[in-house]
Amino acid sequence: MHHAVRLLLVLISLASISIPATAGDPSWSGTWNTRWRQGGARVALQQEGSHVHGTYLSYDGSIEGEVQGRTLKGRWIQGQRSGGIEFVLSNDGQSFMGRFDTGEWWTGGRTAGDPEAVGIDQRGPRQALRTFADAGNSARYDAPDQMTRAVSVIDFGENAGTITPEQKLGLAQTLFNLVDQTTFRLHGVPGRKTDKDAVDLKLEQAGTGATLPLRLVKKGEKWFIAMPDEAALEAGRKALFARSGGRPPSPEAYKLRKSARDAMRSFTRAFSEWETGGRAQALATLDTSELSEAVRDDQGVLALQYLNGIVNRIGLMGPQEVSDDPQNREPLVVFSHPAGRIVIAPKGTGDAMSWKFTAETVRSARDLYIAVEEMPITEAKGLPAPPSVFFKVRKWVRGFAPPMLTEFGPLEAWQIAGWASIILLAIGLGWLIARAIMMFLVRSVGEADPRAARRAFRWPLWGTVVFVVYNALVPALGLPDLATRISVGITGVMLAVSVMWLGWRLVDAVVDRYFTSGEGGRMSMDNILVSLGFGALKIGLVAAGLTYIAIQLSLPYEGVVASLSIGGLAVAFASRETLSNVFGAGILAIDRPFRRGDWIATGDTKGTVEHVGIRSTRVRTADDSLIIVPNGKLSDATVNNLGTRRFHLNSAKLPIPYDTTVPQIEALVSGVKDLVAEIPESTPERTSVAVSALSQDGIEVTLKYGLDVRNGANETEIVNRLMMNILRLCERLGIRGGGETPVAA
Template identity: 35%
Template sequence: MWYALTRVFPGFRALALVLSTLPFATMAAEPGDWTGVWDTQWRGGGAVMELQQDGNQVVGTYPGFRGEVEGRIDGSELAGKWSDAAGEGVFIFVMSPDQQSFMGRFGTGEWWTGVRTDKKIQETLFGKLDASSAELTLLSFLKAGNQAGEGRSDRLGVVFQLLDFSAFDDSLTPYDRIDLARLLFQIVDRLTFRVWELRPNGDLSGAEEYTVNLTQAGTNLPYSLTFRPGEPTNGTGSEPWRIVVPPEAEMREALEALLDNYDGAVPHPRKHHELASPRDTMRTFLEQWNNARNGKRELFLKTMDLSQIAAAVREDEGFLLGEYLIEVLYRIGLPLRQEIPDDPNRQAAYTHFVHPAGTIEIQPVGQEDGSFRWQFSAETMASARQLFMAMEDMPLAQVEQRRESTPFFEIRNNARSIHRDLLQEAGAGVEVWQWIALALLLVISIPLSWVFTWIVAQIFQLKKSDENHSLSAKVRFLWPLRLILIAGLGLLALRTLGLPQAVDIPLRVFIGVTLSIAGGWLAYHLVDKVSEMLDAHSHSNHRYRDEILRSLATSIAKLAVVIGAILFLAEILSIPYQGVIAGLGIGGLAVALAARSTLENLIGGITLYADKPVEVGDFCCFGDHLGVIEGIGLRSVKVRSLDQSVITVPNAEFVNLNIENLTRRDRMLLQTTIGFRYETSPDQLRWLLAEIRKLLLRHPMVTPEPARARFAGFGNHSVDIEIFAYVKTSDFNKFFGVREDIFLRLIDIVEESGTTFAFPSTVNYLAQDSGVDSERTMRIEEIMRELRHGQKLPFPEFDLQTRTELRDSLDYPPEGSVDSGGGGNAKS
């Protein structure tokens, strides 16, 4: 891609030259430091490898397979040849940027990875092998096998000196021997026994063999393991004891019988994570401790029954109790997993250690899904701290297996180094140094919280009082913020101080209650504050448009805050609210029926927001009412009627009404019917129709389409003309003014036509009645005859030229009116 860019854009070529001269451009090309010990793995095996680098040349060995490597470095890449008892080939390793691991390939593409270790190869690979007795030989073999089970097959290669392969010929390669050693280990791993119980009753001096009978937990299947003395080594004169490796066919038959209890297959390397036996639980507990220290606590916590600890503090308290238990096991001596029963069908609890201060016991515990899981019992976890205190001065049994301490034990050890009396209990099981730490916490957190809230008040300009609230900003924001800060620091301190449960749990509950109340109070008022800010920043012309959304969001947020605070409080107090929530599924129907109208109104409010038929400030007609929308809430709509009263309509009812939003009109309809006396002649009627149409076309406030005036028919007392037109306004006041102007002009037209308006009455023709004006009638009829002879009658419509000439030619407002401005020409 870079090459293509430099070809298309020559400027990139110059940029590439500049970048190549920068310091970071050459860093990747510098060779990495391969010197050291690497713990490597490949498919189905692994080996500890020691490399030595000299310039660009690297040589190394992996003694477990009598292997050697040599290669050349090119940047971060190491390529070369390997050879061992299985053969030889080429390899390529690429070091990671942090130089702590590498990825590699060998052979036909098999992977080969490694990670750097700080230990020397002798410590990592060989350890301490003791074959001075049968039980110590077996102990060394089991330790190597337990490590090899993690994929480091060369761990078994180093114990060849502990095994007697006399049943096989000399053609065995190291890989063959490792396969046989692994097969033997898989057999022994299925058995349960105490190594110290293998010690013979008598003296074995001069004995040619020593056989022990081992059994499988649960099935009691026997297996005999034979030991033979070997030739003295290192001039000590002592005879090392070796385990006799039986023929392969015999071992496979024995393994097949032992695997019947495990569905006929060797368990997966991570099968013990299912905690199906005491051995699985102990093994997982010890393996996962380091992961738990790094924050991955889930599997570690599963090994312990923490049901007696409040759910809100279960993780932190469980981790602390697990740390106490680990410290106790370090002092007892970490057990071999083969010494712990692994019968998946076992029912009775397994007791690992007994002390007056407590017992370490693993038992099956029922889970929520109906299954059982082996866990350290609740009683064991409750006594873990007392066990540690009772055994604290006991030296570690296996110093080389001791892991790095957590902050709690580091602080405690520092306090111990200052003065032993700081570890004395000073009431409620709390040690002196812990009381001092709690006091320092208060001394520091209180002024710190005051300073912090002062800074917040300055940044956000929180005033002492607010006209919109009866409570001051201190009460609404600053005080709860102080409590949250103090409680938060206290919670962090409790996770480090390791207080006894009798004090730790009440303090955690108190802190949790404080956080629940203060946090809920603060969040509740923050919702109001955010709502006010959104309202203040809304545009004036759209101020009320989304008020319903703000109202809904504010109410829902407040409800969520209250429910969240209550649930958190229930969690802290270990109230089984889950059952109550589940019960709502059954009682929800009854609640829904009881609150049906409320829910309908809530849904109606959401519908009003989504559909937006009206908004606050709109003038609308709904049902038999007219009015302006003043508010839309969760339950109802408030309307200011024409008589200035407030009508409250439930949302559910309002959305089902025929709502006419008058504010959203772009014009208003003018429609009326005018009746004329029956004495009106047809030509007079034609003249009236023409003049009215001219009026509508000429008026600037009337839309030309579909403005019309039509002879509508014969009424009981009149001949009727229907007028239909749209006025160019959405304002009622303007509309009434335009309508008034048109009606007045209509009176002038009717008067000029010589006829008069009809009215529903009986007419008695008296001498004083002028009747129809004959002179004007004749004049109008003459006009219509002229139009007819000239083929200019405007029926059914005016021609296009006339329509164009007449359009908007009237003076509006009319001449002499207040709004005319002294002139009345609409075209001017």
């Protein structure tokens, strides 16, 4: 206890030393992705001493303020407008909570990248339109400042000087919402080599024929999108939003994947949110129906990583280049190569229909990746790569030992070598870890017989640890579908058997150690509840293990369960006696008519209860035989629980001769009462001593008394001591026995 307190004080002292060092030197310098109620901006802050200044290009704004501790107080400035702000830095320095002086919130988080590097290309009509579309697509999510790029390529006309930055952002967003309802190929738009000064486009909505006229104009050496007037914008709204009820679709509607564009958008966006739900979102874009259930998740993620690498090499299609017609059912070929194709197609019917990358795409993703691996990643903005130990290892192998990438069937040489190494490593680590766990188990549940405990746990524990370590390491190999199925099938079965075996042994050890009275036991409980509870735990353990095996072997266990339900009536009829016994065990657990160690009498059976199981109860008789009583019969029978008596009534007859005088008899009666009263376990209110009969053999004096032996007292010894004391009393009184020897009954 003293060591624990001392350790706690040391930890507190270290924390008190380290925390001020962090809290006393907060830094606001860096780039922040900020949001407020109706907008946001990317803000660049620079701290010099206690002074902070910064800019946010989206609104031509700036920030000036002073730092006090973790709090930044100052003003925002946008032209002639300004106001107060108060920001509070989080403990880890990665985010802040703030508000305007009007009370509206303003929050932010650190982000990578230079806010000045906005990526604007206006060398031609195609480049200007691409910049606008990319900016709008980025601004759909958590980068509202990207709309600044869209503003930069828009020509607002003669009145541009009178429009505020907020109004420009609003107009740019309105125009993008209309452009986003159309489908067009950027390569069909003239590029930087055009000799025209203006290009007129008609962007058409897939499936409806509605169009959005768009004009691009050249000013100096730069190309701009001419901002349509209000009438043109209104006409575009009516035409393009008609199929969505006159309003823009929900920004999150793409996750339903009701069109090819939604599927592509859901796929690409998922990689930016991989750790916050993106992984599941990306998996939902794949048709994994041909993968076995046991490996579906792992192989699906591996296919996503392959597709990520492929897309970053072939170039990412813009969402507006993909049809968003919800009525279209024609598959979209994203990429085609002799090694395979990347295809998005509808899956399912009716409301359950959604667009997914086809099973063919998932199946050929690895071969496609290997085929395009030599192609450098495109310079354009690509998809973030999800974390992957496999790709890091493979990249290292590719750099240091290229021959190890040689394929042998479905595996590469390094995967074969790595697989063998992982097996050996799992065996070695499993042995070391199992030894450490064994020491804990022996101390916890095997102190009574350490050698027996080690024998009981050695193999199941070692097997469990080995297969757990193996399953933790093998994903780093990125094994293909067939190899993964073999690996998962074998190790899944062995792991389940080891866990069931270990769990069974552990349950028995816990019961023996903590729930069994006697030497080595620490706790005595209602053993009916204990035995039934731990018996049910064993059954649940086996059921869970068998279900896990079925999953790892991709067995249709749902069909098995359904079949059992259909045949359940026949099974129940055939096993009605067994089910009766199981339900009887439940009744005994609820009513608890006796406990382990109670002496019971039921029918022709009389003895001590030793164990209550799921099916039967074991009773030890007085002649040391063991009777097995089915729980179904026991729960319906009349049970006399002699072990629950509050006292045990005893009686004895004392025959004395007729030549005994009345004073001697009275002294005998009084003396016997005193002897009984001296017994601590006696119940005086139930003691009676009186002359009960005058027989031809003599006078009978009957003794009746109760003994409370619930505390475990030895009743036989108490009765023997009392009888000896009565004999001594008779000798002192000069009374000789008559007739039969006194007998206790």
